[in-house]
Amino acid sequence: MKNLTFYLGFIFILIFFGCKKENNTPINQLSQNSFFDSSVQYLKSQLTSEDFAKLNLANKRVLRYKGKNIGVQIFEKNESLKKYLLLKNDDTSYSANWIDMSGLKGSENSFQNGTVTLESINNETQIDLEVKNNEIIEVVKTDKNLLQRQVTYYNPSDKNYDYYSREEEEAVELPDIIINWSGPGGDFMSLYWLFNQDSESEGMYIQGGTGGGGGGGTSAGGNDGVNSQDNVTAAPTFNSPTHPISDVKNELRCFTNTASSSYSISVNVNQASPGTRDVFDPFSSFPAGHTFLTLEQYNTDGSSITRNLGFYPKFTSKPGDPLTIATFGDDSNTPYDISIKISVSSSDFITVINNLESQPLIYDLNNFNCTNSAMDALNSININLPSTKSNSALFSGNNPGDLGEDIRNLNLNNFSANNGNRKITRTVSNSNNQTAPKSSGGC
Numbered sequence: 001m002k003n004l005t006f007y008l009g010f011i012f013i014l015i016f017f018g019c020k021k022e023n024n025t026p027i028n029q030l031s032q033n034s035f036f037d038s039s040v041q042y043l044k045s046q047l048t049s050e051d052f053a054k055l056n057l058a059n060k061r062v063l064r065y066k067g068k069n070i071g072v073q074i075f076e077k078n079e080s081l082k083k084y085l086l087l088k089n090d091d092t093s094y095s096a097n098w099i100d101m102s103g104l105k106g107s108e109n110s111f112q113n114g115t116v117t118l119e120s121i122n123n124e125t126q127i128d129l130e131v132k133n134n135e136i137i138e139v140v141k142t143d144k145n146l147l148q149r150q151v152t153y154y155n156p157s158d159k160n161y162d163y164y165s166r167e168e169e170e171a172v173e174l175p176d177i178i179i180n181w182s183g184p185g186g187d188f189m190s191l192y193w194l195f196n197q198d199s200e201s202e203g204m205y206i207q208g209g210t211g212g213g214g215g216g217g218t219s220a221g222g223n224d225g226v227n228s229q230d231n232v233t234a235a236p237t238f239n240s241p242t243h244p245i246s247d248v249k250n251e252l253r254c255f256t257n258t259a260s261s262s263y264s265i266s267v268n269v270n271q272a273s274p275g276t277r278d279v280f281d282p283f284s285s286f287p288a289g290h291t292f293l294t295l296e297q298y299n300t301d302g303s304s305i306t307r308n309l310g311f312y313p314k315f316t317s318k319p320g321d322p323l324t325i326a327t328f329g330d331d332s333n334t335p336y337d338i339s340i341k342i343s344v345s346s347s348d349f350i351t352v353i354n355n356l357e358s359q360p361l362i363y364d365l366n367n368f369n370c371t372n373s374a375m376d377a378l379n380s381i382n383i384n385l386p387s388t389k390s391n392s393a394l395f396s397g398n399n400p401g402d403l404g405e406d407i408r409n410l411n412l413n414n415f416s417a418n419n420g421n422r423k424i425t426r427t428v429s430n431s432n433n434q435t436a437p438k439s440s441g442g443c
Contacts, residue, residue: 241329289400
């Protein structure tokens, strides 16, 4: 009887702890398992049995961005980490490509050259990307049903190269350039191309790891795909202004050094994700945010002059291609969520204008972008804005996200005392719903 009681008690303990262990399974792990299972069910419905059999379901990763599952990467059986299927799953629609990166030459510590092949999940379309020095120089798209072949050539090194006419530009996606980036934190591969040019994924990258030479970026021994951390990153891409200013001196010529006038300079910050230090939000109207200045002169006769000035790349600047020609833009209609307005003397105002007119027109993503331009202009009159830099692996400079949060958290009295005891006001919002006064006033 004692033995029976002992065995029954032992069995009860096993059952109890077994159930307890199951109930303690992390919620995010259950969520990712469910997400992966739904992705597999979709693949079963779309792939032939032969193609489905190629997949090694034990060697996969659930791709996550900002805590949300966005896709899965499943490697092929008996192949290197350079061959896999990449599926985007947004709960309402799916898109997928077979990826073959085995044509890339190079190592983890060098730029890649060669080809990347993307084949649609239905095998109807194939895209071959020709890569040279880590840049896509040729795209060959083949429609297998129509037997059509389209070749597009690119010249990324020529910043004045006109890729398309305006009509074509709206219909054709420009290539991303980062296939493998060997910097702090490992290599990165663009999800933009690998997700079949889904515009919502532009500027998003699979974070690498132990996968060498631009491969899958997962451990060679397989991966259970359960990861509570993000394994996709988004990199800031700054684009050209909607209203470029061809001659900044001409734009600012009407301002005068008049002792009886009053002057103010506003630093306006459009945060990519208001209220956060995020440097990039692919779903924002300004994905990398923007910092710009509003310059105002108020005269005793009641007239005023207003100009809104932002520093932009003339073309595009992004990690891997951070340098380009710069230009200024008229930011009259640019929204923002954080602004700090500083009253200055007439002489200080003119000093800032002289600084803006003499800034070199070279846009450097990490060292002299729109935020640096505004900071440099104010620094010329000994106003030192906070200078927090991003610690992202793909970006290491000043940026609107950090500057916006720094300004949001400023003690204005202390900031004024440390910067000439100037009159300072601040406007704060939780969304980019503020707009600078329109540029006005002539001479």
